[in-house]
Amino acid sequence: AYLNNKKTIAEGRRIPIDKAVENPTSTEIQDVCAAVGFNVLLEKNKMYPREWNRDVQYRGRVRVQLKQDDGNPCLPQFPTRKSVMLYAAETIPKLKTRTQKMGGSDQSLQQGEGGKKGKGKKKK
Numbered sequence: 626a627y628l629n630n631k632k633t634i635a636e637g638r639r640i641p642i643d644k645a646v647e648n649p650t651s652t653e654i655q656d657v658c659a660a661v662g663f664n665v666l667l668e669k670n671k672m673y674p675r676e677w678n679r680d681v682q683y684r685g686r687v688r689v690q691l692k693q694d695d696g697n698p699c700l701p702q703f704p705t706r707k708s709v710m711l712y713a714a715e716t717i718p719k720l721k722t723r724t725q726k727m728g729g730s731d732q733s734l735q736q737g738e739g740g741k742k743g744k745g746k747k748k749k
Contacts, residue, residue: 626673628654628714637675640710646717651685653723657716658709662700664690 626637630645638645655667671686672679689709690699698704703712717723 626676627710628717637673640707640714644711644714646714648682649714649717650682651687653717653720654687654713656720657713658687658689661703661712663703663709664699 626632627639628646628649629638630642630647632638632645651667651669655665658665666688668686668688669684672684673686676683691703691706691709692698703709
């Protein structure tokens with residue numbers, strides 16, 4: 626919800642809408658953070674309390690270690706939570722899974738629309 630451009634600020638978005646991503650999953654966020662070098666923990670069965678949809682797609686909490694025990698940041702280029710969120714939102718659209726899904730989803734949407742039109746004609 627923090628990075629989702631489909632959400633409003635009241636629904637939990639924490640970054641500007643122009644930088645947010647469409648429906649990011651917890652595994653995508655985990656992959657991006659782990660690739661940079663963070664210590665990451667994915668908790669699959671946790672959910673954001675304001676999320677009304679209980680679907681598996683919306684489940685998962687990603688815990689990232691920002692600071693070491695002495696209080697210094699683990700990675701100097703990411704001193705705050707917001708900097709990590711902005712980086713994740715910037716990087717998720719570049720993932721291979723995202724670029725492949727985009728091509729596949731366009732075709733499936735067109736097929737779905739065609740099916741809906743056909744069903745509509747049969748009912749008339």
